Amino acid sequence: MPLVDGGQALVAVLKRFDVDTIFTLHGGHLDCVYQAAVAGGIRLVDHRHEQAAGIAATGYARATGRVGVAMVTAGGGVTNVVTAVANAYADCVASVFIGGAPPLRDYDALPVNSGYDQLSVMSGITKWACRVTHVERLPDLVGRAFHIAREGRPGPVYLDLPSDVLYAIFEEGDAVYPGGPINVSRLAPSSAAVGAVLDMLRRAERPVILAGGGVAYSNGGALLSRFAELSGIPVATNNKSRGTLSTDHPLWVRGFGALGAAAARGAGVPDVVLMLGARLGLYTGGRRKSVIPADAKIIQVDISAEEIGRVRDVELGVVSDCREMLGALIAQAGNGPWPERGAWVSELRGDNVLKPPQPSPTDGLTPGLLALTLAGVVPDDAILVLDGGETPAWFDGVAASLGPGRWLGHGYMGVMGEGLPLAIGAQAAHPDKRVICLSGDGALGFNFAEFDTMARHNLPIVVVVNNDQQWGMSAHGQDLVYGPGKRIVSDLAATRYDLAAAGFGAHAEYVASFDHLGPALKRALAANRPACVNVMTKPVMNPITPRFMGLAAEGLRSPDGKARVPYADILEV
CATH class of the missing domain: 3.40.50.970 (Thiamin diphosphate (ThDP)-binding fold, Pyr/PP domains)
Incomplete structure (x- = not known):
């Protein structure tokens, strides 16, 4: 069996997962990986700051739907990439972050680029954080990292690679190499859940779909368009899902804020809201100033059960991949007519509202x-x-x-x-x-x-x-x-x-x-x-700034003497 080092083993696994680009900033702890990457035809994009390398990997992931890969050196390299990792965690971006680390044998001896526990830093902002302690385990643990990053709710994972593990030499046959991405069936909704969703949407007078990152990450844009056209239900998108329904589509009503804007001008408000891979929080207006009316019935579809019901109760929660849900809705949606909702769509779009003059x-x-x-x-x-x-x-x-x-x-x-x-x-x-x-x-x-x-x-x-x-x-x-x-x-x-x-x-x-x-x-x-x-x-x-400031934009004290908290909608304490 040929002898390989950890860098060669790592690159061999990356190629099995179709990685063609690594975003990085040089560190000597990682040189054996760089050499193997160049030899293996993987592109290295080297940055001027580790934060930039990490964010670039997430940009790659968001633009392709694939797993982004960033690699940084030990010590300050790992702390510099923390913001990128936390950002990927908050926004559910599939990504693998690889950090060099001091030798295991010198763990408590304060070697170069050391002084803290890197794994502890990463464990709270990743789906999974693991230190590779034996070079023979490196291939299968890298495979596990890719599996965790992309399956279920996507997100970042972190692998800590001590240099004495990474540079170690072993017989290739002593390790278990993953074959590549595991073919995992997508979580689908039950027929009863689909029927219940369709029944609520058909009975609604003013339904709306809030499409979030779950639609984009599941590659559900085409199905979203088909279901919207079939049902006539308007669709709002957020930053992560924008473009899943083209912005020139007649059923697109802009961002989630369209609901609040319609309410503010005295137009109708939704009575049923279908949240597809979107989360209750900042982009729906927060806890106290939600754009979703208090009496609206919410149907929340999410790949993650624990996400359902955040901030407020929902009428129906469905744990499902968004693309699978959309496919099931389309398959069953023909069982009965859909109401005509052109007037409701026009209200949400503000078709009859006098538009402000264009900048001059x-x-x-x-x-x-x-x-x-x-x-x-x-x-x-x-x-x-x-x-x-x-x-x-x-x-x-x-x-x-x-x-x-x-x-x-x-x-x-x-x-x-x-x-x-x-x-x-x-x-x-x-x-x-x-x-x-x-x-x-x-x-x-x-x-x-x-x-x-x-x-x-x-x-x-x-x-x-x-x-x-x-x-x-x-x-x-x-x-x-x-x-x-x-x-x-x-x-x-x-x-x-x-x-x-x-x-x-x-x-x-x-x-x-x-x-x-x-x-x-x-x-x-x-x-x-x-x-x-x-x-x-x-x-x-x-105009977004007064909305972000909340009531504080009208003064830091309420009429009854309470303090108003900026950037917290209508919070008074």
Whole structure:
């Protein structure tokens, strides 16, 4: 039997799981893996910060539906990737994170890149965290990591690889190698549950579907479209599911906030809500200000039983893969007619509501005008990445999403600075598509050196900067709560990000007037290399900020003297 080291064994297993790209930052603990990866034809995308490597792996996963892989070195490398791991955990992104570690034999001797228990750090933010203690076990444990990451509710796993295990040599026949992904049947609903769901939906006067990440991760977009068309039920999507129902579809009513907006203008409110792979929490309005009416009946479909009933009771919970549920609904939906619901759909869409005027150059170069102009030049099949507090909200209302996996925005953690690495992951996965990242100037600074990664790896990502010289949501939030002139640590300089990006080898554009914006965007798209379009915008508050601030936007004290908590809807204490 041939002799192999742990690095060669690891790469052999990665290839069995069709891994073609690893996102990483060099560490000597991992050199044997790098050598084996190059020899085995696996692409290595090396970053300038471990956080960026981890987020890029999740961007790859979200853009492909496959498992993303990131590898970081021991000590600070592992702590640097914690944010990416936690973000993947919160948003259920299938990913395998591999961390180098000091030798087991020196565990308590304070060797290089040591001083804490890496496994303890990772155990609370992963589906599974494991330390490989014998090199012969490495192949089967890597296989287990991939299985856990992708099955059931997806999420991150972590493997800790001590260097004396990883560099050890063993006979290949002494290990059990997995054959690749296990063919696991998807969890399907019972016929009785499907019948109950259909009965509630047919009887409803104003039903709505809230499609979440469970639809996207199960590749259920086509079935969602078919069921919506069959039943005539309107569909709202969130950041993770946007594009599963094309944004030009007549039954798409925008985001979950459409329910609250309809209620605010006196339109109808839903009486039955079908939640497909969506979670009750932040994106449905929180505990106290839910966009779902208190008397609405909720049907919640989720792959994870413990998710059902979070925050509030539901009328019917169904533990099922969303694609299996949609297929079953379609199969049984022909047993009887569906009510005509055109008027309800129109109410939710706000067809008869006077639309606000489009941003105009007469108002100056505002973030809204930047978003509208950018939306007008992006290719239909582009992958759009959004980063920042207010900046994504400007783009959300004007941009199209014609397919799944093409809209990568913030999740529950709201991690600022994930835009550039998400874009790298998406571009590495789809070299044939244009990837465009719109970022606020504050968010851009976290991982700015990733322009270097883009340039070295020939990733022609176009980065458009909404440079309003502030942490927009923070600055405007302070203005709302404390009044003008009392901003603290929320203003930024008029930084020339274009010049800094050019230093890394990017095509650079500086835009200070609307007349220059369109031509600059077109030149950046045509450059066929990384590009930075630095757009100096007029600071304007987006309507999303007062909604995030909650009652605190009207004052920090209630009429009866209670304290109002910012960023917590209507919480008074």
